Amino acid sequence: MDTLTAEQIAERIWLSIAERRLRPGMRLKETELAEVFGTSRARVRQVLGMLEREGLVTIEVNKGAFVAEPSVEDARDIFHIRRAVEGRVLERLVDRLDKKKIETIRRHVEKERIANADNDQRQIIKLSGGFHQMLAEMAEAEFLSVLMRDLISRSSLITAAFRDSAKYNCGPDEHEEILNHLRDGDPEKAQEAMRHHLEHVEKELRLAAGRDTPRSLKDLLS
Template structure:
């Protein structure tokens, strides 16, 4: 495969992100440019671009003169991320309850429907992408670039934290709870929507074992297969 028809920078970023979220890449593993270039059949320049994006999202740490490594979130960082998410997502649902269009409600409900299909078919990759995508869609619907960018970063970090500390093999940010949140927003019931979102994030965090970092794969090629 030549670089001309090889994966784009964003596709490489997504592949690495999913490998982390699916628990196939462990924290601390080195992401060697030369090896990644061979795996994806692209130039090292494109790999460097992807690593820069992953560093921005908090998924990769680039150490001068050493290289790039999958980030190792601490227990304190994990708790901080969920604390911030509760604050930001409360703001998001409160604003949506004040004014949301029928077309935006349809987009949210269509998204939840896709989540149900992914869960019914047990497609892990789609489950992970759509679960985080729901929260991003809420932020996008508000129409605030700041809130959307903030949520994008928080979701990326949450994916890493969940991959490291989850005490179950299932990724359970489920469509039922998402659907209830959408129904509360549709009813303009801010108090209920805020309560449901808080409960939902409590549920996700309760499935984390914030005591130790799991020993995940060291094999970069196998993890990205």
């Protein structure tokens, strides 16, 4: 892979943020990124624009790009909206799922299980988001896919920022439970399982008092 596309670079940065290698507030210099990915500054700027739109970085004019620093309120809002959107997705899914799609999802969950067994963090993160993205795409509403992509990005950042352990331990069991209810054609239970899943993820965040992401040195030293 010689020349990376903007999307590929964006994914790499997203993964670095989700893996907590890039922490909220960190500076993202254009020339550095360009060197790292062996590309031009122009492309890096394009990528940073995409990431800003997805809420992963903030860009200050004439200052530069930084990994975004979501607030506790942001975290709550995102999960709140996400519960609503995932609900709509499942609503739409019941009419649209056939054996073939169920099988596709099943294979995906299987991959998640393997990645978990291997403790392959990068794959775990990618596949975990991919599960929800796949459901949104099967709902066959263009905008829901776009929206879900956005929500997954922001959720990844929030998880990285507020989670206690470095481990991304949202195992595939809950995904499989949702899948099983979908297979059984039981939308209510699928909805319930999804709600439970999202609440579980949110509960594991430290949203109470201590925040992980000092906004500035001032906050850090006060």
